[in-house]
Amino acid sequence: MAFAPVLLASLLCVSFWTGVESRLPGANGTIYAREVYTVCTASFAPYVHCIEGNSSPLNFSGYSPEMFKRAASIVGWKPNNYRLVCLTYAAMLRDLTDPNGICDMATASITIQLRRVEAGIRFAYPDYHTGQGLMVYASGKKTNKWLFLRPFNWVVWLFLFLAALAxxxxxxxxxxxxKPKAANRVDDTADDAGVxxxxxxxxxxxxxAADPMxxxxxxxxxxxFVWAFLILLLVAMYTGNAAAILTASQVDVxxxxxxxxxxxxxxxxxxxxxxxxxxxxSPTVLFAPQNADETEDMLQQLVTGAIEGLVWDCGYVDYTTATxxxxxxxxxxxxxxxxALAFWQNATTSLVDAFSTAILTLEETSELSHLHKVFIEPTSTICEKEAAGAEQQVTFNQVSGLWIVLAxxxxxxxxxxxIGRHAKLKHLHKILKIPTSLGASGGVDKETAMSREKQLKVIDNPVADHIP
Incomplete structure (x- = not known):
């Protein structure tokens, strides 16, 4: 009989060091070494990716598990203080109100609803603000006869031609x-000279389409010179943007x-x-998919045209259209x-408040926004945004510096x-290189004068008379 006390003491020691899995044993937002909480979740893309019935930490990913891990770290929980369990979505919700359930809390971006609160489920501060969004199937490419104008904003086009006038x-x-005289001589020699x-x-x-000015x-x-430089830059911008817009996916919906x-x-x-x-x-078809295959079947009805639109969770719509x-x-x-995070109905207020504070901290430090970009609306995707053409459009503010330089x-x-006209400074005229006689007609007059001078020299030269 002396062996029994020793065996009991050994079992108590083992249970102390391995942890006791219990349903919120007086939890108040702090964790002791012997407490292990069960955190349930459900596969719900893009919020949660897990395998039903699995509890290996390596098999959980997505927005909700990552958000929970960061919030738990702020509360003071260690990885060995909780375990993640993957259930079906319906089973997870039932368990949170079942006195004999296993879930101490749940992280699966559960929607806060009045009927769930009345059933006893407790919620932390919302970590994700969303709603229902509309998604359609994009069957083809959009045609636009005015697409050649898209590289520039209309203000850029307007100021471009106003600048030419100026x-x-x-x-x-x-x-x-x-130089008034030189300018007047241009009027005399040009077909349509002047301004x-x-x-x-x-x-x-x-x-x-014209000769140089x-x-x-x-x-x-x-x-x-500055006008020619401005045109050079704008032509380069137009060419690059036109190529990007023409190759971008322009869906027709x-x-x-x-x-x-x-x-x-x-x-x-x-x-x-x-x-x-x-x-x-008034939707004509109602869906409630429970797994990935049923969700894909729902999307295929959109592809085949059985339904022409699908109103679904905005996070799911953002993720699907981005990938x-x-x-x-x-x-x-x-x-x-x-x-938000959901808690079993008997969870203490201090525990819920501790996680609410942690989630507020994540929100203020932009951690929630970062997780949203990574898991719900990824930007590194082969699919370009449908508004890519508009985003690449050159606006006036982006090139206003060119007009400032021109002005x-x-x-x-x-x-x-x-200064050159009224100062009458010879050295200034030399710096500006303003000759006393310039222009097309001036050049002709100069050549005529030189020819006459050569003729006079030949006439005055007596040797010229002996040339056979």
């Missing part, structure tokens, strides 16, 4: 101010809102039918709800022209 007018004014010709040349240079003074040549589904066949989650009817929406190119999200969430150049050139 360059032509300012170049003409600078020419007149700096009209310069404005046309400035505008046509945008598409390389003619200028005779240094200040006006500065304006032309006829459904632009849930109102477009009225009178058509469309589906929704069975448990949301009340709020659907409350908003005046599967054939589906497209329409608009934002059309309803609102919150998801400053015009102002400086005008100042140089005024």
């Amino acid at each position: 360059v032509g007018v300012s170049t003409r004014v600078v020419e007149i101010v700096s 009209v010709e310069l404005v046309w040349s400035a505008g046509a240079q945008i598409v390389n 003619r200028a005779f003074s240094f200040p006006s040549r500065i304006i032309i 006829s459904i632009q809102s849930i109102n477009d589904l009225q009178g058509r066949s469309w589906g929704a989650y069975r448990n949301t039918v009340d709020i659907m009817h409350l908003n005046g929406w 599967r190119c054939e589906f497209c999200k329409v608009g934002d969430c059309i309803t609102e709800d919150n998801r 400053a150049t015009i102002a400086v050139s005008m100042g140089l022209a005024l």
Whole structure:
């Protein structure tokens, strides 16, 4: 009989060191070495990925398990203070109200609903604010006859042609101010000279449909140089954006809102039918998939056209449209709800408050946003966002610096022209390289004068008379 006390003492020691799996044994938000809590979850993409009936820590991933682990760490729990168990979604919810269940708490982005609170389930502070979103099947590519205008915002197009007008007018004014006679001679020799010709040349240079602008003074040549540089940069931007937009996936969807589904066949989650009817929406097919195969069958009905739209959890819609190119999200969430950690009905208030505080900490430090981007709406995907073309569009703010440089150049050139005309400083004229006679007609006059001078020299030269 002396062996019995020894055996009992050994069993007590073993149970102390291995942990006691119990249903919240006086939990108050702290953990002792002998407490092990059972945290239930359910496979629910993209929130949870697990294998039903499995409890290996390596087989759990997704938004909810990662969020729980970080919150538990803030509370002070160690990995050996809890175990994750994968159940079906329905079994997990039933267990939270079952006195003989095993779940101390559950992490599966469970929606906070009045009927669940009335049943005794307790919730922490919401860690995910979502709702129901509309998803459609994108069957083809969108055609747009005005797609060639998409690389630039309309303001950029407007200022581009206004700048051409400003360059032509300012170049003409600078020419007149700096050298009136030279400017007048241009009018005499050109077919359509003057400000009209310069404005046309400035505008046509945008598409390389005109000869280079003619200028005779240094200040006006500065304006032309900067204008040519601006065109060079804008052409490069247009070419790059046009190539990106033409190769981007532009899906063609006829459904632009849930109102477009009225009178058509469309589906929704069975448990949301009340709020659907409350908003005046009448889904024709109700779904409640319990596993991955049933979820895929639901999506295939969307692909085959059996239903033309699917209203489902926004997180699932974001994840599906980000990872599967054939589906497209329409608009934002059309309803609102919150998801949170759930606790067995007998959980202490201090435990629930401890996790609520931890989740608030994760929210304030942007950890929840990070988890959302990683697991629910991944950006590193082969599917480009359908609005990629619009996002790549060059806006005026992005290139406004070019117009600032052009305006400053015009102002400086005008100042140089005024100084060159009124200062009458010989060294300044040399710096600006303003000759006393320039232009096409000036060149002709100079050649004529040189020819006459040579003729006079030949006549005055007596040797010339003896040339046979």
